[in-house]
Amino acid sequence: MVANREAMSKRAIDRRAPQARIREHESRGEWPVPGAAALLRERVRRTPNRSFLVDGDRRLSFADFAARAGRLAAGLGMLGIGEGDVVAWQLPSWLEGALLTVALDALGAVAVPILSIYREAEVEFVLRQTRARALVVPGSFRGFDHRDLAASVRSRTGDLEHVLVARADAPQGMRSLDDLITQSPAKELGDEARDPHAVSAVFYTSGTTAEPKGVLHTRSTLGSYARVNASAVGTRPQDVSLLQFPLAHIGGVGSFVILPLLVGSAVVYLDVWEPEAALAAIERERVTAAGGPPAILQGLLDAPGFRRERVRTLRSAATGAADVPPELIRRVRALTGAASFRSYGMTECPMFSSGSAADPEEKCVGTDGRLVAGGRCRIVDGDGREQPAGSEGEIVVFGAQMCVGYLDAELEAEAFTADGWFRSGDLGVIDGEGYLRVTGRKKDIIIRKGENLSAKAIEDVLHEHPAIAEAAVIGIPDAERGERVCACIVARAPGGAPTLDALAAFMVGRGVMRQKIPERLEVLTALPRNATGKVKKHELRERFARFPS
Numbered sequence: 001m002v003a004n005r006e007a008m009s010k011r012a013i014d015r016r017a018p019q020a021r022i023r024e025h026e027s028r029g030e031w032p033v034p035g036a037a038a039l040l041r042e043r044v045r046r047t048p049n050r051s052f053l054v055d056g057d058r059r060l061s062f063a064d065f066a067a068r069a070g071r072l073a074a075g076l077g078m079l080g081i082g083e084g085d086v087v088a089w090q091l092p093s094w095l096e097g098a099l100l101t102v103a104l105d106a107l108g109a110v111a112v113p114i115l116s117i118y119r120e121a122e123v124e125f126v127l128r129q130t131r132a133r134a135l136v137v138p139g140s141f142r143g144f145d146h147r148d149l150a151a152s153v154r155s156r157t158g159d160l161e162h163v164l165v166a167r168a169d170a171p172q173g174m175r176s177l178d179d180l181i182t183q184s185p186a187k188e189l190g191d192e193a194r195d196p197h198a199v200s201a202v203f204y205t206s207g208t209t210a211e212p213k214g215v216l217h218t219r220s221t222l223g224s225y226a227r228v229n230a231s232a233v234g235t236r237p238q239d240v241s242l243l244q245f246p247l248a249h250i251g252g253v254g255s256f257v258i259l260p261l262l263v264g265s266a267v268v269y270l271d272v273w274e275p276e277a278a279l280a281a282i283e284r285e286r287v288t289a290a291g292g293p294p295a296i297l298q299g300l301l302d303a304p305g306f307r308r309e310r311v312r313t314l315r316s317a318a319t320g321a322a323d324v325p326p327e328l329i330r331r332v333r334a335l336t337g338a339a340s341f342r343s344y345g346m347t348e349c350p351m352f353s354s355g356s357a358a359d360p361e362e363k364c365v366g367t368d369g370r371l372v373a374g375g376r377c378r379i380v381d382g383d384g385r386e387q388p389a390g391s392e393g394e395i396v397v398f399g400a401q402m403c404v405g406y407l408d409a410e411l412e413a414e415a416f417t418a419d420g421w422f423r424s425g426d427l428g429v430i431d432g433e434g435y436l437r438v439t440g441r442k443k444d445i446i447i448r449k450g451e452n453l454s455a456k457a458i459e460d461v462l463h464e465h466p467a468i469a470e471a472a473v474i475g476i477p478d479a480e481r482g483e484r485v486c487a488c489i490v491a492r493a494p495g496g497a498p499t500l501d502a503l504a505a506f507m508v509g510r511g512v513m514r515q516k517i518p519e520r521l522e523v524l525t526a527l528p529r530n531a532t533g534k535v536k537k538h539e540l541r542e543r544f545a546r547f548p549s
Contacts, residue, residue: 015216016197017404021420025220030374030400032196033223037106037189039261040066047237047264054285055095055269062264065099066189068181073103075184079162079175081134083108086202088127089136090114090146092271093247096166096177098257100136104200105219106189111201112214113248116141117451120511124153125211126204129407131159136177139168142272147171196220202407203250205347205452214407215347217250224400225250225350226259228372232343232354233289233318237264240285240313244273244292245450250347275303283310290338291318293450294328295480301335314338316357320345326365333361344368344438348415348422349402352377353436367435368428375399378421379430389432392439395424444537446475446483448515453485455537458516462487465506467496470527472535476520476545487518488540490527497523520544 016022017031025031034042040062048063060068081087087109091097097113104111112130114123116138127135135154137146150163151171164170164177194200196219204212229235243256247269256267268285270277278300282290290300290311297319300306317332320343332340341355341364355369363369371377378386379393387393398421405412416422425443430436446453455473462471470490475483491497498506500521507517522544528536 015199015404016195017218017220018420022197025224025374025400028374028400030224031220033220033227033400035105035194035196035200035219035223036102036258036261037069038194039223039258040069040102041189043261043264050237050264051266052260053095053098053267053269055271058095060095062261065095065102067186069099069102069106070187070189071184072099072177072181073106073189074187075180076103076107076109076134078184079134079180081107081109081162085109085134086112086130086132087134087136088112088114088130088132089248090116090118090123091136091138091166091248092116092141093243093245093252093269094138094166094271095269096136097247097252099181101253101257102189102261105194106192108192108194110199111253113201113203113253115204115246115248115451116146117246117513117515119513120149120153122204122212122513123149124156124511126214127153127157127160129214130202132157133159134162134164135160136164136166138166147174150174194219196223197404199404201253203253203347211457213411215250215403216405216407217403221401221403222250222254222258223262224374225254226262228374228399228401229255229351229354230259230263232351232356232369232372233316234357235259235263235265235289239263239265239288241265241267242278242281242285242287242290243267243269244278244290244296250350254350273299275299276305279303279305279310282314286313288313289316289318290314291316291320293482294319294324295449295482297332297340298328298480301331306335308335308337311336311338316340318343318354320368329365330361333364340364342368344436346424347403349397349399349424351401352397352399363433363435367431367437369436370434371436372399372401376421377430377436379428384417389430392427392429394442395426395428395436395438396421397424398422446473446485448475448481448483448485450482451515453516458485458487458512458518461507461510461512461516462489462503462518464510465498465503467492467498472527472537472540473518474537474540474544476541484519485516486520486522486540486544488522488524488527488544490524497521 043062044066052062053060137150163174166177170176199216201217202214317338317340339357343354345352353369355364376398378396427440428438444455458473469492472488476486478484504517528539
């Protein structure tokens, strides 16, 4: 086990931001930024009794939260978790995820948040690649027992020593996270000096590769994200924000754990998003900020119980993470009276541009805002040459919140320029006033309810089906989801294609998460290809977007 931990350390834990980047950001006053534990210590010193986090009937002040986080850090320490150790957690949007964020930072460990929708195939890949020593899961959540998943994956993963279960009974061989918190000795969060430029978290994004990509972030990159986010949207200490997407996203940890510790604001968590529950929370907790992916805001406005007086405390409802219809921004502004605007970013460089309440309506509706503080952007052509304002090209970015690389370093050559900027794979235009407008995607991904799904990853599973000779996966527009997964296949034998239900059952059997399972199936005699044999997916998108099945 020690050998494995040392190998992991060489691969990820000791990776730091390049010295040139450290010097540059420090000279601009952007780095270093304290980690979550240090921010919480300072917050408790300043505003210990201020309300911080609401999770169902659990209400914690900053001091209450710090006490629990200290006990959790002590308990994890007694399990042998320490500097450089990797702990993965797959939890709904529960306060336990926030506690783990702080406790692991205090220990100098590396956190690996995993989306609760991931299933065996994805979770096993993440645990193997990170060589996680511990995994935290819920019991049954939304009809799926994560304890069974953990047991199955653990039997095939040699590095995983501990499985901790939150809010449910722990089977033999596992431990209760709740008991670990309540039974561990009271302990103040330590004030050890932690390297602000060492990797502190790995976030996974599906991107365009067959397997999820582990994105490496440090205390300073995550803290910088929280800082630019708070500045861009104008978060105040008296604000109350509603978490309407998974906490395990970088946007969840960055905006709903680290940002409120930095600013002193409050957050309200929802583990399952349901329009009426969201409206009730906004009304009950006097929520001032309730942004989220377009489908979330659309669902809120269309809810039978929606009335303007129920959201009268809202002052902002930002959106992003998928294509945003301009009409949605107009509807939010008209029906709620809150400022609504778009933001743009990715796991590798979160919150890179953002609108603001002060922007003219046409800019909120038609652009993704201005670059955040310290952000730099190039619009380049296919040869990497920078283009003038108003010209479309690939968006290449650089900023204090940018990651320090991938866990799989082989992915970096394609993703970063020679001088260290990140190639987003998205197309965009910057106008004469400095507003960015994302115009398209170079990446072969499907964005379903704000979640990036790799088309290639789905195709790889489809190609395992004995009745399928060829497969191409595309995203087709959907008013509720943003995009739906559409599988275009060629059967090995005439009339031998599987049905949509049979295909879904096949993929479930392969341990694929539900969101990746095609929601539409088109059986073709041949896939359209160019002269080099590449599938012409634009033809498939044009064909099936116009003609629903």
